[in-house]
Structure formats: structure tokens, C-alpha cells
Amino acid sequence: MSSNESAAVPAGRHDVLIIGGGAAGIALAASLHKRRESLDIAIIEPAEIHDYQPGWTLVGGGVFTPEQTRRAMRDVMPDFVTWYRHRCDQVAPDAHRVVLDDGRVLGYRSLVVAPGLVIDWSAIDGLEATLGEHGVTSNYRRDLAPYTWSLVQSLSSGRALFTQPPMPIKCAGAPQKAMYLACDAWRRRAVLGGIDVSFHNAGGVLFGVADYVPALERYVEHYGIDLHYQENLVAVDGPNRVARFRVTRESGEEIVERRFDMLHVVPPQRAPDLVRRSVLADAAGWLDLDEATLQHRRYPDVFGLGDASGTGNAKTAAAVRKQAPVVAENLLARLDGRALEAGYLGYGACPLTVERGRVVLAEFGYGGKLQPTLPHWLVEGTQATRIGWMVKAHLLPRLYWNVMLKGHEWLAAPATLEKVAGRVAEER
Incomplete structure (x- = not known):
């Protein structure tokens, strides 16, 4: 931000200014309002549609329709906030101001940065030109998830590649x-035997939390999937149905071409330029937050949550459900001049849908420590269960729309910083 912009009189000033009207921004606004109705809260969000992104996998699996995963932003945006239907272009935390894409300057007492992340489709050569045709798809876009299901329905033989x-x-x-x-x-159509399925993972393990790997490996074996590690998709030739991977071996790197009839792509992801090119970023370009308090490490009037954060938790909507109360408590403490007391233990959840009707309900925090919500006698989270499917397909969407976005913090009470410190000491 230039000195002229920093010196400009703000067009508006708010107690709390939230960048991002996705799950994180709206859930936090609702949590703050329930604690203190007098707060002047504003949200900066240009989108007209609000997506329930966890549902896109089920669209790609023929379980949900795309319409079940989207609502008009005006229907989920709280009526107690000022909604700026613009993009935030710049942040100036030293001046307690931001600049919108129309040039307006906004001031704040406390800033919350929750813009989500960027899915970098252009990072894979040739991908954007062929998405949605030639068998190339991705559940990471709402409009492409139905194409995934169409490909699954039409394929009876050939090669299906899935990437990470x-x-x-x-x-x-x-x-x-x-x-x-x-x-x-x-399998249900009795054509699985004629399809060569392979998983190409740029990393070195099937899943980052070891407790859940045995259950996943059983399904890999059950479906006859070939696992390929240290293989990163770098280019796609859609018309010729060829995928190129950079493969890392002990002898060095090489490019390997693999033909396909269906290719499900997950592109690299990064923080938005608003974060990674600002003073708020850490060395990797993500929002530089204290992992326990979710307060910015250098700007105490700035907090963050959601996918743009540089914290070590899984980037999931379930993480936001636990982060919002922590930020709400600590932000109010900061406004009141009190010590911060609420702590985040890194909770995230990943309901791993291993078949239609069964889910491995993975719940874990910092360091991969398991953090199950439901008691062990009801659901064994490290195994594929029908209860896990009920949670994923039926309970979680309702929780999202009717509980989390409304500020109802069911089973989401913040930990104390003392508890967080004790957990850290335990792990050491």
C-alpha cells in the first residue's frame, strides 16, 4: 500500500473486518455476534455463490447433486454484518486499513484474514485447456464434479489415473x-476387473496420519489399485490422453508418460496473493499465525483461520468449526485489553469415503494426535463404518448450513492455553 493510500480517510471503519465470506468468515462472524451483539462486523466477499465444498466429492460419486452443495451468498450472509461485495486487494496492518478493488479504504480495530486458498490449475501444463473433456476431470471444481460421475458411469475398461x-x-x-x-x-457394475486403476501421489505415504493407513490399504488391495509414490503430475495432453509425471527416484528425477482413459486431477494449491505477497505471510507464503491462539505473530490486532493459515492442521471445514470459537474468544479479549486464553489443538477431520455406505472417520490434531468426537463404543474412527457414512453424507451438511454458519458451537468449545501447553509438553 502506498503512503497516499495509508493516509487516506477510510470510507468505512468497523470493530471487526473479515476478509472472506466462506465457511471461516461467516462462522466467525456468527460466533462473534452471539458473544457480543453490539460489535460492528463487516465481511469482504465478492462471490455471489456460497459452496459446501466437502460435498463435491459426493457429487463426483453420484450421491449428491451440484444444487445440494451451493446456496446464494445473500442467503447465508448474516444480516447483522456489513457486506462489501468486492475483492480485498491490499492490507496495511501497520495503519489498520485495507484497500478494496474499487479503491476504497476501510479501517478496523481488529482484522480477520480468511480468504481461503487458490487451486493453481495453471501449474500443470496443458490442464486448463482440457478440463471437462478428453476424460480429464477434478472434484475440486463444482462444475467438473458431475463430469467425474459421468466418466465413472461410462467407463467399462481402460486406465483410470488419480493424482495428488x-x-x-x-x-x-x-x-x-x-x-x-x-x-x-x-465394482457394483462388475467392470472393475477390466479397469486398471492407479494412484499417483507426489508424497511418500498414503495418508499423513498412520493410524488410518491400515484401513485404507485394505481398500486399496480390495479394489486392486496400483500405488505410485513420489510421482507429481506436471503436464496433461488431453487430446492424446497422456499424463506426464515428474518421478523422483534414488537415482534422480525423470519424466514418465502414462496413458489414460480417465484422469482425475488435484492441482497444487497455495495461499492467495493477498496473503503471500503481503507482510502477513510466513516464509512459505501462508498466513503467519500462532498455532494455538490463531493470532498473527507480528500484528496482534490481526487474526486468521481457514485454508490460508500457515498452521499445521488439516485444511478442512471441520478445522474451521473448531477454529472459529478460538478466534472469537481471543479477538474479543484483544479488543478488551485482556490476556488471550482460548487455545486451538489443531483439530481437523477428513471423512475418508472408501465406498458408498462406509467411511473412515479420520479426526486428528497437531502432530497427528487422534481427536475423536464420538465415543469409541459408538464408532471406531480408524475403521470403515456405516456410522461414519451417516455422519459424512447426512449429518455434516446439516451441521454446516444450520449449525456452524449460524454460530452454534456444538462440540466445538475452545481449549484453554494451559491445556494446549500441557498437550505440547506431553508430546515432547
């Missing part, structure tokens, strides 16, 4: 979920 890029990504289990649901559909 380097971490971090939104919902680390989603690349596998697409594959398992496809395999289950092919």
Missing part, C-alpha cells in the same frame, strides 16, 4: 475419496 499434488492441499483425503467411490461404482 505436494502438500498442503484442501482436504488431503479428497484425492483418494474420488478414487474409492469410482472403484466402488465399477
Whole structure:
């Protein structure tokens, strides 16, 4: 931000200014309002549609329709906030101001940065030119998830490739979920035996939390999936149906071409330019937050939550459900001049849909420590269960629209910082 912009008289000033009207921004606004109705809260969000992104995998698996995963933004935006239907172009935390894409300057007492992340389709050569045709698809776009299901329905033989890029990504289990649901559909149609299915992971493990790997490996074996690690998709030739991978071996790197009839792509992901090119970014370009308090490490009047954060939790909507109360408590403490007391233990959830009707309900926090919500006698989270499917397909969408976005913090009470410190000491 230039000195002239910093010196400009703000067009508006708010107690709390939230960048982003996705799950994180709206859930936080609702949590703050329930605690203190007198707060002047504003949200900066240009989108006219609000997406329930966890549902896109189920669209790609023929379970949901696209309409079930979207609502008009005006229907979910709280009526108690000032809604700026613009993009935030610049932040100036030293001046307590931001600049919108129309040039207006807004001031704040406390800023919350929750713009989500960017799915970098252009990072894979040739991908954008062929998405949605030639068998190339991705459940990471709402408009492409129906094409995924169309491909699954039409394929009876050939080669199906599923990819996963380097971490971090939104919902680390989603690349596998697409594959398992496809395999289950092919199994039910009795054509799985004629389809060569392979999973190409840029990383070195099937899933980052070891407790859940045995259950996933059983399904990999059950479906006859070939696993390929250290293979990063770098280019796609759609018309010729060829995918090119950069493969890392002990002897070095090489480019390997693989033909396909269906290719499900998950591109690399990064923080928005608003964050990564600003003073708010850490060395990797993500929002530089304290992992426990979710307060910015250098700007105490700035907080963050959601996918743009540089914290070590899984980037999932379930993480936001636990983060919003922590930020709400600590932001109010900061406004009141009190010490911060609420702590976040890194909770995230990834319901791994391994077949239509069964889910491995993975719930874990910082360091991969398991954090199950439901008691062990009701659901064994490290195994594929029907209760897990009920949670994923029926309970979670309702929780999202009617509980989380409304500020109802069911089973989401913040930990204390003392508890967080104790957990850290335990792990050491």
C-alpha cells in the first residue's frame, strides 16, 4: 500500500473486518455476534455463490447433486454484518486499513484474514485447456464434479489415473475419496476387473496420519489399485490422453508418460496473493499465525483461520468449526485489553469415503494426535463404518448450513492455553 493510500480517510471503519465470506468468515462472524451483539462486523466477499465444498466429492460419486452443495451468498450472509461485495486487494496492518478493488479504504480495530486458498490449475501444463473433456476431470471444481460421475458411469475398461499434488492441499483425503467411490461404482457394475486403476501421489505415504493407513490399504488391495509414490503430475495432453509425471527416484528425477482413459486431477494449491505477497505471510507464503491462539505473530490486532493459515492442521471445514470459537474468544479479549486464553489443538477431520455406505472417520490434531468426537463404543474412527457414512453424507451438511454458519458451537468449545501447553509438553 502506498503512503497516499495509508493516509487516506477510510470510507468505512468497523470493530471487526473479515476478509472472506466462506465457511471461516461467516462462522466467525456468527460466533462473534452471539458473544457480543453490539460489535460492528463487516465481511469482504465478492462471490455471489456460497459452496459446501466437502460435498463435491459426493457429487463426483453420484450421491449428491451440484444444487445440494451451493446456496446464494445473500442467503447465508448474516444480516447483522456489513457486506462489501468486492475483492480485498491490499492490507496495511501497520495503519489498520485495507484497500478494496474499487479503491476504497476501510479501517478496523481488529482484522480477520480468511480468504481461503487458490487451486493453481495453471501449474500443470496443458490442464486448463482440457478440463471437462478428453476424460480429464477434478472434484475440486463444482462444475467438473458431475463430469467425474459421468466418466465413472461410462467407463467399462481402460486406465483410470488419480493424482495428488505436494502438500498442503484442501482436504488431503479428497484425492483418494474420488478414487474409492469410482472403484466402488465399477465394482457394483462388475467392470472393475477390466479397469486398471492407479494412484499417483507426489508424497511418500498414503495418508499423513498412520493410524488410518491400515484401513485404507485394505481398500486399496480390495479394489486392486496400483500405488505410485513420489510421482507429481506436471503436464496433461488431453487430446492424446497422456499424463506426464515428474518421478523422483534414488537415482534422480525423470519424466514418465502414462496413458489414460480417465484422469482425475488435484492441482497444487497455495495461499492467495493477498496473503503471500503481503507482510502477513510466513516464509512459505501462508498466513503467519500462532498455532494455538490463531493470532498473527507480528500484528496482534490481526487474526486468521481457514485454508490460508500457515498452521499445521488439516485444511478442512471441520478445522474451521473448531477454529472459529478460538478466534472469537481471543479477538474479543484483544479488543478488551485482556490476556488471550482460548487455545486451538489443531483439530481437523477428513471423512475418508472408501465406498458408498462406509467411511473412515479420520479426526486428528497437531502432530497427528487422534481427536475423536464420538465415543469409541459408538464408532471406531480408524475403521470403515456405516456410522461414519451417516455422519459424512447426512449429518455434516446439516451441521454446516444450520449449525456452524449460524454460530452454534456444538462440540466445538475452545481449549484453554494451559491445556494446549500441557498437550505440547506431553508430546515432547
